[in-house]
Each structure stands twice: as C-alpha cells, then as structure tokens.
Amino acid sequence: MNSPTHRAFPASRLRRNRVDDFTRRLVREHRLSVDNLIFPVFVLEGEGQREAVPSMPGVERLSIDLLVEQAAELVELGIPAVALFPVVAPEDRSLSASAAWDSQGLIARTIRALKQAHPELGVITDVALDPYTSHGQDGIIDNDGYVLNDVTVEALVNQALCHADAGADMVAPSDMMDGRIGAIRQALEENGHINTRIMAYSAKYASSYYGPFRDALGTSSTLGKSSKETYQMDPGNSDEALHEVAMDLAEGADMVMVKPGMPYLDIVYRVKHELKVPTFVYQVSGEYAMHMAAAENGWLDGDKVMMESLLAMRRAGADGILTYFAVRAARILQQRG
Numbered sequence: 001m002n003s004p005t006h007r008a009f010p011a012s013r014l015r016r017n018r019v020d021d022f023t024r025r026l027v028r029e030h031r032l033s034v035d036n037l038i039f040p041v042f043v044l045e046g047e048g049q050r051e052a053v054p055s056m057p058g059v060e061r062l063s064i065d066l067l068v069e070q071a072a073e074l075v076e077l078g079i080p081a082v083a084l085f086p087v088v089a090p091e092d093r094s095l096s097a098s099a100a101w102d103s104q105g106l107i108a109r110t111i112r113a114l115k116q117a118h119p120e121l122g123v124i125t126d127v128a129l130d131p132y133t134s135h136g137q138d139g140i141i142d143n144d145g146y147v148l149n150d151v152t153v154e155a156l157v158n159q160a161l162c163h164a165d166a167g168a169d170m171v172a173p174s175d176m177m178d179g180r181i182g183a184i185r186q187a188l189e190e191n192g193h194i195n196t197r198i199m200a201y202s203a204k205y206a207s208s209y210y211g212p213f214r215d216a217l218g219t220s221s222t223l224g225k226s227s228k229e230t231y232q233m234d235p236g237n238s239d240e241a242l243h244e245v246a247m248d249l250a251e252g253a254d255m256v257m258v259k260p261g262m263p264y265l266d267i268v269y270r271v272k273h274e275l276k277v278p279t280f281v282y283q284v285s286g287e288y289a290m291h292m293a294a295a296e297n298g299w300l301d302g303d304k305v306m307m308e309s310l311l312a313m314r315r316a317g318a319d320g321i322l323t324y325f326a327v328r329a330a331r332i333l334q335q336r337g
C-alpha cells in the first residue's frame, strides 16, 4: 500500500518541508520571474497626454512620448515585452476599419518610436479590428451585424503587415476569425518578415471579464448590448480550446494564448500538458479590476493576492502572463533579488 514516495504518518510528516523559509524555497515547484511578464499598454494620440482608466485603478492611457519614457523603466526592470492597444479617436473609426493598417497611424508610429528608443524591449501588437470599427466588433459586419469571417481576415492581414513593416517583433491576433493565423503567416513570409512571431489568442472566450478593457479603449458604449459570442469561445467548452490551439499551431503560430486567466486555468493546464508548446495566459482587465477593488476596500492584501494569482498561472502551465500588474510585480521581484 505505502509506496516509498507516499509513506504513512508518522514516517512522513509533510510539514517538515514547510518548517522554515530555506526549505520551502528548496522544494518550491513553480516560480514567477520577471521573464514571465508582458505588460499591456494603452496608447493615445497627442503629446504629454495621460488619462486614468476609472475601472482600472492605476492603469493609464499614455501618448507615445510618455509611453517611450515609461519603457525605460520596463527595460530597467527587465520586463521582456509590451503589448500595445490603441485608443482610436471616434472620427478615425469606420465600418471598414481602414485606420487599422495606416502606416502613419497611431500603432505604427508607436512601434517605430519604441523600437528606436529601446530596441531590446519586445513589441507585441494586437491584431483585431475592434478599436477601429464604428461598432466595436472585432471584424467587418454585414447588414444584420454578423461579423464576416473571410473579409475580416483580409483586413487582419493588412493590419498585421502594417505592424510588421513598422517593426513589430510579434503580432498577436485576438480576433478569433477562422483561418487568420495561416493567412497572416503566409503574408508575412511573402513580404520578407520571416522572423515576425505570431502569438495566437487561440482560446479566447466570450467573457464578461473584458469590460474594463472596453472602457479603456472607449468601445463599451459603441458595442452596447451586442456580444462577441459568434466568434469568441463559449465559456462552457474545453475540448474546443485544444482544437483551436492545434489549428493555430498547424497554421503557423509560434506560441498560443488562453484568455481570460484565473477563471480558465484548467484550459491553460490542458493546453500546456497536451500540446507542450509555449503557452501564454492573459490576466484580463476584469481580473485586474477585481483585485484592485478588493485591495482598495482593504478586503484583500493587494500585493499578496497579485503575486499569488500570477504564481497560480505559472503552476497551471503558463510560460508567460500578460498582466496589468507587470510593473508592480516586477518591482516586488526585484526587491526580493
């Protein structure tokens, strides 16, 4: 009955390995490092512009010049990469979303400024049309409001090429159209961008945890009550996530992502353990907002639950985490030495 590794009490007292800090450190199975952190940032037009996002306390939308300033701190902390999200002025949004592939547009200029100032900082861009559409959906719609797959994929290819031309290291399609990874990969290859990485938002769920992000981008009001359930995944599904991941890998993704994070760690675990590929997770805006709200009320210890939530993602199998806590967590990791 009792195998050598599972001895009965009192031969085995599991508390022995918890008795002091050095032993706990020696037997700890999973760790969070600054190398695991990706910082999502919201970028604004203008100069010297800084706007708070009310539903995301501590998060600010920054104009390019201020973002470049902040990037110096990210580099100093050792954060590997940023993920860019544009706040597009209402007059630049349209049904065709054509501002998404403007070589002089906000994102293209941000990429160039960041890569020029801090070439060592990885720049990841979001490939999806929602910041640029007048209705806030991630794609081009028909008269009934249905998001058209193949027409949207053509637009996404233009957007990804625009980002790669501007110097993006990695494009991250978050739109959930079918076939977009293959189409983007082929276009990158044909245009000489053979090393542009694709981080696929493969298992992206139709989640209500994205609310504060839509506030940050200013798409909540245009979206209104319409949902993204005809393209983002149903929260009841798990096998389907593996199918999505397998397809994205076959189409040329270099790494895959699960989103949101904490409510979907079973998906992270399955993807990592069944596919064994670089697996990322997005601790989304709603998760951030919940942590901040509880901490600001004094109901939870903010730093401690933040670090615990990030470690839990590592334990589930995430190689890296997109998190609005990246800077705060990196500072704590730096102090620990």
Ligand code: PBG
Binding pocket: 126, 128, 129, 130, 138, 174, 175, 209, 210, 211, 212, 213, 214, 228, 283, 284, 285, 286
């Ligand atoms: C849009 C996109 C979303 C997020 C990242 N890219 C929102 C959505 O799908 O509506 C959410 C990120 C977050 O909530 O932090 N393509």
